[in-house]
Amino acid sequence: MKAAAGFPGGSGGSSHPTAAISALLDGELTPSETDWVEHHLAGCPSCRMELVRLSEARDRLRRMNVLAAPPDLAQRARERIGGALRKVTIGAVSAAVVTAGILWAARPERAVGVPLSSTLAVFVAAANDSANATGGPSRSRPVSVPLDEMPPGYVIPSALDGLDLEGVWVRGQVLATVYGDGAGRVMLFEQLGRLVRSPSGPAEVLSGRRGVLTRWESKSVFTAQVGGTVLTILGDPDDLTAAVSGFNRVRTSAPWPYRTRSICRSLVEDLTGG
């Protein structure tokens, strides 16, 4: 490589390899280039001065203190990313990379057990939606909650007896969606993974869908693979009407992604035998 042509930044076509001096300091020259520049430096006082000046600037830059990140950086990022994902959920969620679980919970005023209640509290708080908490006017609000941030007491599909999920929930992020009003509540979790098998019963393949119906305490748990989506419903088997009502509202609610509405339509069909 010819020095002047090979080193953009060379001074005005002269033979001083100025830009190469920085590159020399950075160890970015080939051995032959290095030889050439060092040879030049040996006979050129002005380039040696340049080397000293550049070296000082470079050293000072590299010796700059490493600043500590603000301690609450992650928390603020979490809040902002949660907000951004909310928008994503309303718009379009990439079906290829997320899977969904759907958790249905009973009316707020009903006793639903400690785990479920705490789940509701978490999601209502995350949704920052007082209407949901008070059973106020019908309102939907998707919300994202990092899996790691969820407190004990919530239910995720891979943790339910009788279900086995592969590649799910490993350091994953949950995209959870809350739909609630005074009559019922629906939650959607969206995560990476797929439903592998159901090694233990009772399990029931629901109509038209590779899904299983299992029980957990007094709740029925429906889990199915829908394309790239694993969905799970947790609900009271005695109150399917309320569940269907909840899913129907999601199905017809414009802000939800098409995929979510489609899933809810399938659920309604499964739950009503239609």
Next chain:
Amino acid sequence: MNHPPVTGRTQAPAGQPVEPVEPTWEDVARSHGAFLYNLAYRLTADRDDAEDLVQDTLLRVRKGLSGYRPGSMRGWLTRIATNAFIDQTRRRRRRPESALSEDAEGDWPLSPAADDAADGRSLDADLQRALMALPPEYRLPVVLCDVADRSYQEIADTLGLPIGTVRSRIHRGRLMLRKVLG
């Protein structure tokens, strides 16, 4: 009550193949937050702008994780942060009241973070001010080289520039710094 076997960090079932684990944005924030913040601060010289930039980066990480391939995590993050910075700079150029050049020439406050760094903080402040006096097209390659410690080839790939241009800009950027610092 018979609590279900719940956990916030569930392990993969034993004996089953686990798909390659991609880092979550929170992993990135935890392991590389300081690196990103430092890089962002050296590019912006402002705590709020740096934090914005880190959050932009993490959000892009969150959205783009499926594109991650095992390799240099810092190189990957540097690319994302650089793109976020370039977008941020473009947005500001459309809003002259907060143009970078004004940040650099205006009343640049010594950040509390820089205050914390007791040793050589005034030297750092001088250098930071000098960095901000560089046009972004020079500041970026210099910071990527000397703060993020990226190779010329990585910087060229990140900025979409020929490697010779990167070499030239790093060199001229350092010369400009030297001149400003006296």
